[in-house]
Amino acid sequence: MTGRRTRARAAAATAVMTGCALLLAGCGIKRTGVIESGHAAAVKVPGGKNAAVLYFVSKDGDRLVPVPFSIGADYTLAPTPLLRLLLNGPIGPASAAGLTTALPKVPDAKTDTVTVSKNSQDKGLTANVPFAVADLSPMALNQLVCTVGASAVPDTRSPVAVHGTDTTLPAADCRTSQR
């Protein structure tokens, strides 16, 4: 009898304490985790819609930054000149903004060997470059894949294989971020 009553009192006390704790815990403005809230801001970039985009490495070296390159609203740049432009490295405003390239410099004599060819088996492309590609950093490889894959064929993103002096790397998709 006494035990039951004691237990009932203990249960009631626990309930009251829990209630008080809940009430106190609910007060004030609590910190939160990172919460998603809608889409990103879509901005207008002059000529960005049709322009070819070159990808260079940001100042921190941890990601690729797109640089639109336009020669006029009515013209589109073919993949091969685009790849040659990329291999020339950042110039003008891109260089001024602190962008760099992870790709090796191609001497002018070998510029002709830089081409982009359509793959025969699938819809992919192959970038031909006059240097060894097996030891290229992931960032450099992505510069090639993203620049060629995003701009070569309108309204599609193509996987791109890289053919160097030593080997041919299998087709890959563009990843601008290293993470």
Added chain:
Amino acid sequence: MRRIAPLGLRTRLIAAFLLVAAISAGTTAALTYQQARNAILKQTQDTAVSTLRDQIEQQEFRLPLEQQELQRIVIELGKRGKPHPWIVFGEYAGTRVSTNPGTPTSTVITDSLRDKVRNNQYAVFQRVEDQRGNPWLTIGVPAVFEHNGYPEPTGVVFYASVPLSTEKQTVEAMVEAAQQGAVPGLAIAIVPALLAARSVLRPVRDMRRAAQKLGRGRLDTRIEVRGADELAGLARTFNETARALEQSVHELQEAEVRARRFASDVSHELRTPLAGMLAVTEVLDEDAARLDSDTAKALRLVSAETGKLAVLVEDLMEISRFDARAAELNLDDVDIAEAVRKTLERRHWDDDRVVTELPDAVRARLDPRRFDVVLANLVGNALRHGGAPVRVTVRTAPGEDGERLLIDVADSGPGIAPEVLPHIFDRFFKADAARTRSAGSGLGLAITLENVRLHGGTLRAGNLPGGGALFTLDMPLEARV
């Protein structure tokens, strides 16, 4: 360990009411508060995020973005903070700027927010606290542009930190309002608690009083039954019980009255023929000497038994009077020593069989006839069942309400057996089971006790340490009617 004293019904009822009121008020306030707070915060967050996104979308970007251009856009965005003024930070390709030229980075924007917003294409927010504990809303919105039909990240990310001090004040004001509302609510809850306690306590109090009256012998006590609840049912049961009790007590009393009246009537009816028989046997007794010896013997036996019968009838009538409460005290001022001496003299006990120890000049107010009966019964009983010498000691002692008269009657016999002692004053109780016919009527000590009680005294029976029975009479020196 001492247990806590149990609380009264009223206290417990009020406490329970207050507890219920506090719980319901607290729960309601807490739920309302949480909803309101979440709504306020949600509105602030949504407004801030969508404002920042809209503002960014109105800007024109020339990629790659130079630092001056980024600084210009950030300052432009910084002017348009909604719902509160905000601090805007911009980040592009390793360059960081803010609306405060001195501090390009924020102290409240966390690394996890930066990682999330830089690696994904959606806006995010996070609520944080600075070192002083003030709440901040931090927002990150990446800028994308459409390229070849796909949203392409420009690499530009804008952050804004919005102080939530206004929201904090609003939320604190709500807590304060809830607290201030709860106190009068609890005070109001006391009123129904008191009413409820009253409605329970009043019948309980009535019932306790009724039970006390019933205990004092007022068997006609009843409780007024109000309403139809459990307490009314209890009152009804109480009334039924009291009625049943009254009825059975009444029946018992009637039966007892009938029995007593029967004994009284019988003794009255016996008295008249006995008087005649006594007169005849006395005459015959005188002539017995002239009759032959057998007849004379028989005649004397009849005469003696008739005398005993007459004594028995007188005793029965006396005890009937006591039972009917018809016995009365005829008080008189008496010299105790004189009264005792007269009683002994009248019974011819003034030889050395009875030793007295009498104080001089002690006057008592009592009924002389009844006192005579008491003393004669006690001394006679001592002589008959105990043995000579019988010692009679009279003394006085101070008592609670005046002087007491104490009379000890001790005999020199074997004393009273312990198993007999509790029944010594019972009617027709024979101490010696083998001796069915004793000299007395069997009512002597019962009548003695009734007489002493009538005087407001007590009579105790016991044994002396050295053997012999001791009767102690204890009654007020001044008896009252």
